Amino acid sequence: MPGKENVRQDPTAEERRKSLLQLPQENILYFLEKTAPKLAPWQREILRIVRIIAQYFYPQTQTKLMNEGCATYVHYTIMNRLHEKGLLTDGAMVEFLKSHTNVVFQPEFDDPRYSGMNPYALGFAMMQDIERICTVPTAEDHQWFPHIAGKGDHMAVLRDVWANYRDESFILQFLSPRLTRKFGLFHVMDDSSDPNMRVEAIHDERGYRKIKQALARHYDISWMAPDIQVVDVNLAGDRRLILHHRALNRVLLDERDTRMVLQHLADLWGYDVLMKEVDPGNESIFKEHAASPRNGIVQVETP
Numbered sequence: 162m163p164g165k166e167n168v169r170q171d172p173t174a175e176e177r178r179k180s181l182l183q184l185p186q187e188n189i190l191y192f193l194e195k196t197a198p199k200l201a202p203w204q205r206e207i208l209r210i211v212r213i214i215a216q217y218f219y220p221q222t223q224t225k226l227m228n229e230g231c232a233t234y235v236h237y238t239i240m241n242r243l244h245e246k247g248l249l250t251d252g253a254m255v256e257f258l259k260s261h262t263n264v265v266f267q268p269e270f271d272d273p274r275y276s277g278m279n280p281y282a283l284g285f286a287m288m289q290d291i292e293r294i295c296t297v298p299t300a301e302d303h304q305w306f307p308h309i310a311g312k313g314d315h316m317a318v319l320r321d322v323w324a325n326y327r328d329e330s331f332i333l334q335f336l337s338p339r340l341t342r343k344f345g346l347f348h349v350m351d352d353s354s355d356p357n358m359r360v361e362a363i364h365d366e367r368g369y370r371k372i373k374q375a376l377a378r379h380y381d382i383s384w385m386a387p388d389i390q391v392v393d394v395n396l397a398g399d400r401r402l403i404l405h406h407r408a409l410n411r412v413l414l415d416e417r418d419t420r421m422v423l424q425h426l427a428d429l430w431g432y433d434v435l436m437k438e439v440d441p442g443n444e445s446i447f448k449e450h451a452a453s454p455r456n457g458i459v460q461v462e463t464p
Contacts (some may be wrong), residue, residue: 185390185405189426190215192391198400199431208429223382226328230284234319237261237285267344278379283344287331290340291318301338328380336376338369348375387414389436400432407441413448414438423452430454 179185186192190212194205221228240257243249249257267282268275294302295315302310309318322331341364348362348371362368362375378384388407394400406414419436427434431454438448 179393182394182396184394185392187388187390188212189389189391189404193426193429196394196396197430198396200429223327223329223380226280226284226380227323227326227331228284229280230286230288231319231323233261233264233281233285234288269345278376286340286343287335288319288322290337291315291322291335294337299339305337306335329377332377332380333373336373338364338366341369341372346372346376348372384409388441402426402430402432402434404434404436406436406438408438408447409441411440411447414450419450420452423450424455427452427454 182196183192190208193200194208194212197205200208240249240254240261244251244254265279265282265285267279291309292315294306294310295312295318298306298310312318322335326334344364346364347360348368350359350361362371364372388409390405390407391402392405393403408414423434423436433454434452436450437446438450439446
């Protein structure tokens with residue numbers, strides 16, 4: 162029928178279809194909950210519960226370094242005050258210090274135990290460093306932190322930090338050159354198009370700002386969380402779900418993790434799923450991943 166063919170080719174019809182489905186959609190659990198063809202009502206309710214819980218915890222991922230650093234710093238301060246006042250025995254203090262040392266241990270980059278920055282170690286060290294800058298600043302501290310160096314009341318500064326900063330802004334504002342040297346931090350450029358990694362900055366006068374900016378990006382959700390969206394699905398045809406991962410700076414997803422997640426997604430959707438990793442600038446495709454549903458995973462009949 163000519164009329165139907167014209168509708169399929171009409172770009173406005175395509176726009177209307179995507180608008181009704183609220184595409185593109187970055188909240189994949191919400192899209193499955195509302196749109197997945199084969200889910201039973203109780204399964205949609207479970208997705209809704211998981212989605213709401215995930216949304217509740219999402220903001221907390223932006224203050225993990227500060228939460229752990231604050232808790233460790235306050236705990237350490239309280240225990241030391243109790244010991245100074247004779248309210249804590251030497252034996253109890255030694256046990257605490259042993260536990261505390263294990264918590265703030267930071268393996269070197271070439272240590273087999275290394276898995277990135279320990280948020281307890283970096284957060285605790287930065288808050289101790291703020292106390293030092295406020296109470297016994299150096300000439301370097303006065304140059305980098307004129308607004309708090311020598312202020313004296315370090316707790317007022319820390320309370321302001323805890324109330325008004327999140328991880329990436331905390332690092333950008335308060336990571337000092339002294340602490341950068343203490344941790345031996347350096348910045349490595351890892352480009353997927355280049356087989357070699359390159360050291361971009363080390364802990365010297367020229368490298369402090371670059372290292373601070375690079376480290377802050379590791380705690381910035383917009384840089385670290387993959388931007389994956391449902392972009393299309395033809396509910397009247399093969400019902401294949403199509404997603405795009407907008408690969409910022411050409412950073413692609415881990416193959417194994419992607420395969421596992423897509424398989425779960427296909428099981429929930431009930432039909433084939435295709436994900437394309439694309440360049441955010443020109444939409445060119447770097448890589449494609451696909452998965453098909455396993456029989457009997459979610460197709461559970463309600464009594």
